[in-house]
Amino acid sequence: NLILTQPHSVSESPGKTVTISCTGSSASITTNYVQWYQQRPGSAPTVVIYEDNQRPSGVPDRFSGSIDYSSNSASLTISGLKTEDESHYYCQSYDSSNHVVFGGGTKLTVL
Amino acid sequence: QVQLVESGGGVVQPGRSLRLSCAPSGFTFGNYAMHWVRQTPGKGLQWVSLISYDGTTEYNPDSVKGRFTISRDNSKNTLFLQMNNVRAEDTAVYYCAKERVAFSVTWSMYQWGQGTLVTVSS
Numbered sequence: 001n002l003i004l005t006q007p008h009s010v011s012e013s014p015g016k017t018v019t020i021s022c023t024g025s026s027a028s029i030t031t032n033y034v035q036w037y038q039q040r041p042g043s044a045p046t047v048v049i050y051e052d053n054q055r056p057s058g059v060p061d062r063f064s065g066s067i068d069y070s071s072n073s074a075s076l077t078i079s080g081l082k083t084e085d086e087s088h089y090y091c092q093s094y095d096s097s098n099h100v101v102f103g104g105g106t107k108l109t110v111l
Numbered sequence: 112q113v114q115l116v117e118s119g120g121g122v123v124q125p126g127r128s129l130r131l132s133c134a135p136s137g138f139t140f141g142n143y144a145m146h147w148v149r150q151t152p153g154k155g156l157q158w159v160s161l162i163s164y165d166g167t168t169e170y171n172p173d174s175v176k177g178r179f180t181i182s183r184d185n186s187k188n189t190l191f192l193q194m195n196n197v198r199a200e201d202t203a204v205y206y207c208a209k210e211r212v213a214f215s216v217t218w219s220m221y222q223w224g225q226g227t228l229v230t231v232s233s
Binding site: 033035037043045046047051093094098100101102104105 | 222
């Protein structure tokens, strides 16, 4: 079974760039697409990246996604950080049993 | 504009049943597979169930298999989650979510509702 591991929290200053990792367990994270969701306090999640690196319309190009095959991980990179980016971020994929899997979530603090 | 509105949450005793509903608008409901995802208070996201666009196929994790059933009525534009024999650990906000691509399953949640809270307590 696939397990996705994210750092519990990251922090960075406004204007800087931050990268949030999502590492797969023994199963390969690169087999199936990875999505990233942003969740602000008190709100439902919204997708910011789908199919590894695609941005939905309306998501700023400051958000980008990538896959590192060598480390079996996905990454969400946010450049030009703004205070409004302060949220929880979740990676998500699915496994060979057709089960959706979420990472544990990363709290991004912009200070 | 896509909208998903969940309802049916509330307080339910352990071992009892509850049925959640999701009312979609802004898209052709019968063309899209749908998910239920839950979030325990202060915790992360857990996938609960997926149903194909035509209702013929469903998937769910072992944690709810045999207790929860996802269904849909495309003629009435409604998604359901029947929750039987509920447990304290089922306490969560339950979200319905729409797939991105019509007539397909991409295993992603492209739009989400605002959620409905289910509390299992005696």
